[in-house]
Amino acid sequence: MTVRHALLALLSEGPKYGLQLREEFEARTGEVWPLNVGQVYTTLQRLERDGLVESDDTSEDGREKTQQNIFRITAEGQQELVGWLRTPPDLSAPPRDELIMKVLVAMRVPGTDVPEVIQVHRRYLVELMQQWTRIKEAEAESDLSLALVVDAELFRLDAVIRWLDAADGRIKRAAPGSPGEPSAAALPRVPRRRGTGIAR
Amino acid sequence: MSVLELRHVSRTYGQGAAEVHALADVDLAVEAGQMVAVMGPSGSGKSTLLTIAGSLEEPTSGEVLIGGAPLTKMSSNAKARLRRRSIGYVFQDFNLLPGLTAAENVALPLELDGTSARKAHLVGLKTLDDLGLGAKAGSFPDQLSGGERQRVAIARAVVGDRRLLLADEPSGALDSVNGEAVMRLIHAACKRGVAAVVVTHDAQLASWADRVVFLRDGRVTDHTAPLPGPESLLSGEQSR
Numbered sequence: 001m002t003v004r005h006a007l008l009a010l011l012s013e014g015p016k017y018g019l020q021l022r023e024e025f026e027a028r029t030g031e032v033w034p035l036n037v038g039q040v041y042t043t044l045q046r047l048e049r050d051g052l053v054e055s056d057d058t059s060e061d062g063r064e065k066t067q068q069n070i071f072r073i074t075a076e077g078q079q080e081l082v083g084w085l086r087t088p089p090d091l092s093a094p095p096r097d098e099l100i101m102k103v104l105v106a107m108r109v110p111g112t113d114v115p116e117v118i119q120v121h122r123r124y125l126v127e128l129m130q131q132w133t134r135i136k137e138a139e140a141e142s143d144l145s146l147a148l149v150v151d152a153e154l155f156r157l158d159a160v161i162r163w164l165d166a167a168d169g170r171i172k173r174a175a176p177g178s179p180g181e182p183s184a185a186a187l188p189r190v191p192r193r194r195g196t197g198i199a200r
Numbered sequence: 201m202s203v204l205e206l207r208h209v210s211r212t213y214g215q216g217a218a219e220v221h222a223l224a225d226v227d228l229a230v231e232a233g234q235m236v237a238v239m240g241p242s243g244s245g246k247s248t249l250l251t252i253a254g255s256l257e258e259p260t261s262g263e264v265l266i267g268g269a270p271l272t273k274m275s276s277n278a279k280a281r282l283r284r285r286s287i288g289y290v291f292q293d294f295n296l297l298p299g300l301t302a303a304e305n306v307a308l309p310l311e312l313d314g315t316s317a318r319k320a321h322l323v324g325l326k327t328l329d330d331l332g333l334g335a336k337a338g339s340f341p342d343q344l345s346g347g348e349r350q351r352v353a354i355a356r357a358v359v360g361d362r363r364l365l366l367a368d369e370p371s372g373a374l375d376s377v378n379g380e381a382v383m384r385l386i387h388a389a390c391k392r393g394v395a396a397v398v399v400t401h402d403a404q405l406a407s408w409a410d411r412v413v414f415l416r417d418g419r420v421t422d423h424t425a426p427l428p429g430p431e432s433l434l435s436g437e438q439s440r
Contacts (some may be wrong), residue, residue, distance in 0.1 A: 075386060082277065119414065119422050126239070127424045129407035134427060137408070151376075154404055161403045 003035065003043050008081045011053060018044060018069065028145050044071060052061040052077035099160065103167055114171055122164050129157050202229040203316045203363050203395035204253055209262035211248050211418075219270075222248040223259070224418040230395045232363065235387060237406035238399040240415035246399035247368055249415065253397060254287050254366045255279045266364065284313045288357025289392075290367040294349045296341040302326060302352045303337040306359050313360075327355045331385055347378030351385060358389045365389055365396040371405055383408040 003025075010016060010024050022040045023095045026033070047053040048071075055069040073081070087118040099121060211223040223245045230236045240246050251257040252264060255271050264271045266282060274282065288309075289295075296305045307324030311317055328337050331351055341349055350370060357365050367386060371379030379402075387408050390396050398409060406412045414422040 051316060115416070119416075123412075123422055123424055124416065126403055126412050127427075129403055130409070130412070130424065130427055133404075133407040137384070154407065158403050165401070169241060 002084075003039055003136060004047065004085045005081060007040070007043055007047065008073060008077050008084075011071055012078060012081055015070045015072040018071070021071070029149060037141055047071075047077070050076075052080055100163075103164075107171070115168055118164050118168050120134075122161055125157050125161050125164075129161075132157070202265070203232050203267060204228070204230040204397065205265040206249075207250060207263045207265070207269075209249075209258070209259045209264060211245075211252060212260045215332075223252070223417050225262070226415075226418070226420055228253075228397075228413065228420065230364075230397055232393050232395050233390055234411070234439075235390045235396040235398065235409045237409035237412045238397060238415055239401060239403070239406050239412055241401060244415045245418040246401075246415055248418075250366050250368050250397065250437050251397050254289060254364075255283055281313075284309055285361065286363050288354075288359075288362040288365045290350070290353050290357045290365065290370045292369040292372040294341070294346075294353045296349055296353060296356075298341050301338050301340055302333065302344065302348075302355075305341070305352055306356045309356060315360075323359060324355075327359045328352070331355050345378075346374055347381060348384050350374060350378070353398060354382065354389070355387045358394060363393075363395060365394050367396065367398045369400050370398060371404070372400070372402070376404070379405065 006029075007021055008023055009020055010028070013128055016024070018040055019037075021044070022035050022037055025035050025040075044053065044055075048055060051074060053071045055071045102121070103114070103118060106112045106114045132150050132153050136147060136154075139146055204393055206226050206228040209226045209228075210221065213220045213222055217286075226245075226249060228236070228238075228249075234314065235428055238246050238249060248257070250258050255264065255266070266286065271279060271282075296302075300308065303321060303324045305324075306327055307320035310320035310323055315323070323420075326333070328334055331354065333348065333351055336344060336348055336352070337346075341352070343389070344352065354365075354370070357367075365386060370386065371382040374382065383405055386396050386398065398405065402407055410427065411425040412422055
């Protein structure tokens with residue numbers, strides 16, 4: 001989520017003050033993403049510099065002015081926003097996932113109970129999901145934005161748990177004699193490919 | 201006193217080389233108003249745990265207590281009565297009787313337990329109404345969607361004075377919206393004081409529980425910590 005496009009989206013509803021933008025940003029994202037006031041000011045100044053928003057006062061004396069100024073989106077800003085909504089985020093490259101690395105490393109460290117390492121992470125993720133579900137149960141019925149944010153987080157965490165479950169099963173099958181300590185022959189080679197983040 | 205308690209429960213199938221330990225020394229206590237989820241891969245013993253907890257199957261060793269009363273000391277008649285009066289079951293495939301309407305399905309456990317047909321029907325209607333299914337009371341199971349069928353199954357499981365709800369993958373065949381609706385109903389039943397055990401391999405379902413117990417190769421290997429307040433995730437709230 002770029003703050004830049006979030007602010008453009010809020011301004012597409014009509015002119016707004018800097019502080020108002022910050023409050024509305026947090027409210028619309030179910031207050032899950034806190035936004036620093038400084039981020040709002042610098043982003044607004046850059047948007048203005050790029051001709052995507054305009055304000056009443058074009059003087060550039062920082063914070064106070066930005067706080068008091070009313071900002072409105074320009075035609076270029078509208079165009080930028082429409083384009084951004086339809087541009088898929090870059091999900092093509094494998095993420096630099098620390099958890100994947102930990103499981104791969106656990107298989108390499110002698111004497112490590114890999115299923116136990118996996119369970120530590122699985123439990124933590126389920127505990128996180130319980131907390132998100134409590135938020136959904138308590139508040140999300142009346143707050144659609146919050147419900148969507150919580151759903152996204154639950155699906156993301158669920159996917160990580162599914163990967164852990166799959167890894168657990170795969171490791172168990174690869175070394176039926178000792179599920180915790182797969183034989184050297186059964187160990188996959190740690191990939192060294194650039195760009196996966198694993199070999200770093 | 202726990203509504204359900206398993207003490208050192210083991211269950212073994214087969215003998216000699218073919219011996220399988222479906223459950224090994226399982227301890228579990230579920231209090232009134234609490235939802236416990238049991239998570240584990242296929243073959244970890246989840247369903248065996250549920251059938252033993254529901255007195256549908258005997259453990260090889262160990263003890264099951266419902267409301268403090270050990271099942272081993274009960275006659276089969278007393279166990280059957282306990283199943284009719286105190287325990288509700290929800291299965292993945294709903295198990296509704298196709299020749300009965302939704303209201304008749306819900307009223308059935310009460311009728312079997314000796315409540316008059318008229319009174320049982322009224323209680324069944326009210327339970328369906330409470331779960332937002334009043335308009336479907338006269339529908340037969342094949343006239344209901346999967347989500348509605350499972351909600352009727354939950355109504356049947358909580359009708360009357362049931363203290364213990366046992367659910368096996370209760371939203372396994374449903375989409376996420378209907379799955380959530382089913383979990384909200386079970387959660388609401390717990391808020392009214394019912395104790396629930398939900399076995400599932402689905403973390404989204406399990407996350408509705410107050411406590412998640414992890415089962416592996418028939419053993420309880422881990423469980424989640426007590427839940428902190430929601431403010432722990434809303435960092436925006438903290439920073440203000």
